[in-house]
Amino acid sequence: MAAVTIRGLTKRYGDNTVVEGLDLDIADGEFLTLLGPSGCGKTTTLRCVAGLEKPDAGEISIDGRVVVSGRTFVPPEKRDAGMVFQSYALWPHMTVRSNVAYPLKMRRRPRAEITSAVLEALEMVGLDHLADRSVGALSGGQQQRVALARALVARPSLLLFDEPLSNLDAKLRASMRTELHAMHERVGTTSIYVTHDQIEALTLSDRIVVMQHGAIHQIGTPEEIYADPVDRFVADFVGFENFLTGIVVDVDTWTSVVKVDGFPTALLARSSKHRTFDPGDDVTLALRANNVTLTDFNAASAATSTSAGTDGIPATVTGVAYLGDQVEYQVKVGAHTLKSRMSSPVRWAEGDQVAVVLQQDSLLVVKES
Numbered sequence: 588m589a590a591v592t593i594r595g596l597t598k599r600y601g602d603n604t605v606v607e608g609l610d611l612d613i614a615d616g617e618f619l620t621l622l623g624p625s626g627c628g629k630t631t632t633l634r635c636v637a638g639l640e641k642p643d644a645g646e647i648s649i650d651g652r653v654v655v656s657g658r659t660f661v662p663p664e665k666r667d668a669g670m671v672f673q674s675y676a677l678w679p680h681m682t683v684r685s686n687v688a689y690p691l692k693m694r695r696r697p698r699a700e701i702t703s704a705v706l707e708a709l710e711m712v713g714l715d716h717l718a719d720r721s722v723g724a725l726s727g728g729q730q731q732r733v734a735l736a737r738a739l740v741a742r743p744s745l746l747l748f749d750e751p752l753s754n755l756d757a758k759l760r761a762s763m764r765t766e767l768h769a770m771h772e773r774v775g776t777t778s779i780y781v782t783h784d785q786i787e788a789l790t791l792s793d794r795i796v797v798m799q800h801g802a803i804h805q806i807g808t809p810e811e812i813y814a815d816p817v818d819r820f821v822a823d824f825v826g827f828e829n830f831l832t833g834i835v836v837d838v839d840t841w842t843s844v845v846k847v848d849g850f851p852t853a854l855l856a857r858s859s860k861h862r863t864f865d866p867g868d869d870v871t872l873a874l875r876a877n878n879v880t881l882t883d884f885n886a887a888s889a890a891t892s893t894s895a896g897t898d899g900i901p902a903t904v905t906g907v908a909y910l911g912d913q914v915e916y917q918v919k920v921g922a923h924t925l926k927s928r929m930s931s932p933v934r935w936a937e938g939d940q941v942a943v944v945l946q947q948d949s950l951l952v953v954k955e956s
């Protein structure tokens with residue numbers, strides 16, 4: 588097993604700097620995910636760790652050994668890392684067994700050792716019964732398991748995954764996710780996992796690194812990233828769909844009172860533990876669609892006070908989408924459009940007057956990215 592240290596990692600393609608001064612420490616046995624939108628530099632970072640790319644600057648150590656720094660460059664085959672790619676990169680005409688045996692053959696291991704190691708790796712991924720089938724005659728999910736077995740067979744101290752599940756259908760992706768998680772619990776190999784799928788990141792990781800434009804926005808446990816995103820970019824990436832800009836009018840330790848143009852009362856929002864805000868600060872409020880609830884509009888109970896409140900804000904329904912077990916509404920409050928998701932059945936139609944309730948504690952003050 589291995590801890591990985593990345594310092595000042597920088598990679599350019601021509602004028603395009605795709606990773607810039609990235610610092611990261613991955614603990615021995617940790618499952619760490621790089622999460623971010625397409626083009627943010629996830630694969631490039633992973634390939635630098637694997638030795639498939641040479642960085643322009645920076646240093647990487649694996650298990651205390653410097654593998655790249657200045658003129659030092661340890662080639663990929665000497666880094667003791669197993670890789671699993673999105674495209675399985677298997678030989679379709681060879682059998683499952685031969686595909687999995689390949690890394691050990693390259694290392695010229697004795698035949699008996701190869702036979703038992705291959706069987707063990709295939710048992711780990713539940714494919715021992717298909718050892719003699721040709722890879723071309725397997726389903727996508729089975730092929731991805733072969734790729735996983737091949738990455739595991741040499742018992743590497745580091746596993747590198749680049750979107751390994753993205754070619755699978757939704758159901759298979761979910762079951763492979765569970766299996767990968769169970770495998771990591773069992774084997775405990777230090778793993779760096781690249782994805783743009785927040786569910787994968789949340790379910791698999793000990794820690795998540797959220798990246799944009801080759802730089803890190805936030806590093807945290809899945810719970811921290813999900814509940815307490817540092818800024819609008821991270822919030823947006825982990826599923827907050829409503830953003831309101833406003834001005835802080837009052838603060839205490841845990842809450843801020845924020846005035847948003849067009850809302851009849853100021854809003855009570857949870858302050859993030861990452862930052863403090865002062866009265867007068869421009870801030871962004873982030874809110875998940877399932878924390879926005881609609882109720883029937885009742886003029887008498889609609890918020891009229893000038894104190895802070897998140898209840899009964901008058902709104903107009905501007906869109907309704909039936910999603911099966913849930914209904915998604917778009918409502919207008921002043922010039923703002925909010926998205927709400929509630930259990931079905933459909934209760935309101937476009938043009939209806941409703942009252943919006945913003946769930947206590949779910950309105951979060953975040954930094955504008």
Ligand SMILES: Nc1ncnc2c1ncn2[C@@H]1O[C@H](COP(=O)(O)OP(=O)(O)OP(=O)(O)O)[C@@H](O)[C@H]1O
Nearest residue numbers: 600603605623624625626627628629630631632783
């Ligand atoms: N060999 C290359 N030559 C030139 N530009 C490259 C090369 N490889 C990657 N890039 C560019 O570097 C940037 C980062 O690419 P990278 O593959 O690391 O992104 P990513 O986060 O893995 O994205 P995705 O989620 O789409 O896989 C992109 O703008 C990409 O076009």
Ligand SMILES: [Mg+2]
Nearest residue numbers: 629630631749
């Ligand atoms: Mg990529």
